Amino acid sequence: MGCFSSRPRQPDKTVRSTVCGSPFKYCALTPINLQNVPRNPADVKVRGRHINTTGGEHAAVLSYDAACSVNYISSGLVTNFLGEEIHPLVEEKDLKQAQSLSPEAVKGFVDLEWRMDSNxxxxxxxxxxxxxxxxxxxxxxxGNRDGRKYGMDKAKA
Structure with a gap:
């Protein structure tokens, strides 16, 4: 079993910040209320893509954010459990995707592999x-593109 909960976390009553919450093409850091928590959580396994990764495979909860054009991950999962190196945003495509994000909001990016627990x-x-x-x-x-690609935009019955 991984270090992260295998069930969706229940937010507390305080307002938290998230990467997305904006209906625009690019994301902006905005406070969210409890109605804007990313939806359709699914249990997944996640691992680094590089041979020198020491973190291995970990359980996590994958959510879908239709209001966001990019995928995002908590820094705690990346650094504390996956052991992945965080790469700076230097390529034009990465900078373009994160153009409206505050520099303090994003540390960089990681390339990861993930799978549904059931597959x-x-x-x-x-x-x-x-x-x-x-x-x-x-x-x-x-985010929106990858979420639709993998069927996360479908309502669960």
Whole structure:
């Protein structure tokens, strides 16, 4: 079992910040209320993509944020459990995706592999922006494009 809860976290009554919450193409740091918590949480396994990664495979909760165009992940999951190096945003495509993010909001990015707990064969590769929040109400979140690609936009029955 991984170090992160295998069930969705219950937010407390205080207002927290998240990367997205804006209906615009690019995300902006805005306070969220409890109605804007990323939706459709799913239990997943996540691991680094590099051979020198020492963190291994960990359980996490994957959510979907339709208001965001990028994927994002908590810095605590990346540094404390996956052992992945956080890369700076230097490529034009990365800077463009994060153009409206506050420099304090994003530490950089990581390339990770993830899979649904129920499917042990299909690993998916994705780039995640690493937020500065060490223990937010999310583990990792798929943005609009990747969320739709993997069916996270479908309402659960």
């Amino acid at each position: 042990t064969q299909d690993w998916h590769m994705a780039r995640f922006l690493v937020t500065t929040s060490p223990d937010p109400i999310y583990d990792l979140v798929l």
